[in-house]
Amino acid sequence: MAKRVDRYSRLIAWLKVLLPLTALALLSTMFLLSRSVDPTNTIPFADTEVQERLRTQQITGPVFAGTTDAGDQISVSASVVRPGTAGSERPEADNLVGQINLNEGGQIKLTAKSGELDAAGEVVVFRGSVVIENSEGYVIRTEHLRSSLSRIEADTLSSVSATSPLGDLQAGKMQLRSDPDSEVVQMVFTNGVKLIYRPKQTDR
Numbered sequence: 001m002a003k004r005v006d007r008y009s010r011l012i013a014w015l016k017v018l019l020p021l022t023a024l025a026l027l028s029t030m031f032l033l034s035r036s037v038d039p040t041n042t043i044p045f046a047d048t049e050v051q052e053r054l055r056t057q058q059i060t061g062p063v064f065a066g067t068t069d070a071g072d073q074i075s076v077s078a079s080v081v082r083p084g085t086a087g088s089e090r091p092e093a094d095n096l097v098g099q100i101n102l103n104e105g106g107q108i109k110l111t112a113k114s115g116e117l118d119a120a121g122e123v124v125v126f127r128g129s130v131v132i133e134n135s136e137g138y139v140i141r142t143e144h145l146r147s148s149l150s151r152i153e154a155d156t157l158s159s160v161s162a163t164s165p166l167g168d169l170q171a172g173k174m175q176l177r178s179d180p181d182s183e184v185v186q187m188v189f190t191n192g193v194k195l196i197y198r199p200k201q202t203d204r
Helices: 002-035 047-055
Strands: 063-067 073-077 080-082 092-101 107-118 123-134 139-148 153-156 160-164 167-171 173-178 185-190 194-197
Touching: 092 123, 107 139, 139 173, 160 173, 167 185
Parallel strands: none
Antiparallel strands: 063 073, 073 092, 080 092, 092 107, 107 123, 123 139, 139 153, 139 160, 153 173, 160 167, 167 194, 173 185
16 A cells, blocks of 8 residues: 555656646747747738738728608718829719619619719719619610719719610610609600600500
C-alpha cells in the first residue's frame, strides 16, 4: 500500500512540472504563428478596389420614398449614387428603379440603366433604356425621362415607342400627369403620334 501511495505522489509531482511546461510551449507556438501572418492579406478587397473606394464618395443601395398630397406613394432606388461631375451638379446613379403606387389602386414602374437623382431638388432623371410600365398593360420605351419625386409629373426628353392593349404606338413625347380636379393619373402622347391599332380577338 505504501508503494502505491509513493508512486501516486511521484506521478502528481511530475504532472505539476510537465503540465505548465506543455502550456508554455503551446503559447509560444501560437505567438510565433501569429507573427508570421501578414495582416494585409486578410483584407477581402483588391488594392484597386480599396483605392477606388477611398478616391470616390458613393452611397450603395439608397432608397428615397414619399407620398403626394393625393396619397400616391413614390419610391426611387438605385444600386449606387455618386457625386455629380463637373458637367452636372446632380448626383449620378446606376440602375434606377422607380415605383408609383397610385391611391386609386394602379401602379407604375420605371427602370433605367443610369440617371441623376437629386433628392433635395425632388427631381430624378432616367437615362439609357428607360422602360415605363403600368398596371393597365402599357409598356413604354424611351432614352430620357425626367420625373418629380414629390408629385405625379414626368416628361420624356426623347421620342417614345409603346405597346398597349390598343396596339403599337410611337410618339415624339409622353407626359405623365395627375389631373388636379379628378386626381386621375393620365398618360398623354404628343408630337406626331402614330398608332397601329390591334383589336383584341374575341372568341365566337
